[in-house]
Amino acid sequence: MAKELRIIGLSGSLREGSYNTATLAALQELASPSTRLEIRRLHKIPLFNEDVEALGWPAPVAALREDVAASDGVIFASPEYNYSMTGVLKNAIDWLSRPAGAGALRGKPAAIVGATPGRFGTTRSQTHLREVIYYNDMPLLPTGEVLIAHAGDRFSDGVLIDGDTRDFLARMIGDFENWVARHRA
Amino acid sequence: MAKELRIIGLSGSLREGSYNTATLAALQELASPSTRLEIRRLHKIPLFNEDVEALGWPAPVAALREDVAASDGVIFASPEYNYSMTGVLKNAIDWLSRPAGAGALRGKPAAIVGATPGRFGTTRSQTHLREVIYYNDMPLLPTGEVLIAHAGDRFSDGVLIDGDTRDFLARMIGDFENWVARHRA
Secondary structure, eight states: OOEEEEEEEEEEEEOOOOOHHHHHHHHHHHHHHEEEEEEEEEETTOOOOOOHHHHHOOHHHHHHHHHHOOOOOEEEEEOBBBHHHHHHHHHHHHHHHHHTTTOTTTTTTTEEEOOOSSTTTTHHHHHHHHHHHHHTOOBBOSSOEEEEEHHHHHHEETTEEHHHHHHHHHHHHHHHHHHHHOOOO | OOOEEEEEEESSSTTTTTTTHHHHHHHHHHSTTTTTEEEEEETTOOOOOOOHHHOOHHHHHHHHHHHHHSSSSSEEEEEOBEEEEEEOHHHHHHHHHTTTTTTTTTOOOOEEEOSSSSTTTTTHHHHHHHHHHHHHHHHHHHOEEEEESSSHHEEEEEEOOOOOHHHHHHHHHHHHHHHHHOOOO
């Protein structure tokens, strides 16, 4: 029997009806029984401030750091705002990358997914996110960009209803489970 | 006599001793007497949330939007975190770009500066910031990247003491004043 994998899914959107959070929920459902995919939303993460860091991790940051540090891999889900990832996600990553060279994200296998009501599926956001992931020394799943365009047609009440997209995500989470297992010591 | 220009400088760092805020302070000092450069820090800007936006601008966001909308141009100053601009700055931009197509930043002449104790002067952060600025339809000052490396040697107690850097910034703010004046209706 496969060893349990623990994956953290970080949603870059705070919107209640977020398509990106819904994408993580679909992956949660499509993952193997031996995978525990936990979604973390970022409402309580304060703005990064090095002076605050010097006094100790704020409680919501400490909790998220522990979850990420204990995980086997991380999936980033972000809308595209202003041709980049959301400030909300970037701010959380700024905390999770600290202290420099020894952040919680360091070395964790990673994947990117993105959903948008628009046509281009968060391509530009993902381009920036890849740089951020590279900086954190995270092996990034190389197969198949997950670019969910026209999300309004594919989700209903927070549930992914589009069959092709479900099939695509089922393959992707399987690929990611293999990727995570391969990179685990 | 030159018409007064009002420029907003947004600092992407919340650190008290921020080199980026200090760079904006140096520009403030080096600007023409007819230019009013106001520095805005982002400590009070909440995380962007479309659900919150739907209820109305939070007070600190409303105040910043008004300042930016009333300005003739914007200077972005950001450290480089994780090969990109800070989440703090990106989050503020996410608010200032809303509503889509009619955000406070839209069409404002812009410039980028960056300072870092490191060697590369925030080059990668600025690359990402240029995309964000392009999205917001902002004419970006094309001359001379302001990449202040080894900032620890150039600033002392929040004051820019390096003569060459001061000369460079004096030319840059002059160029930007001309750029802003040219793009003002």
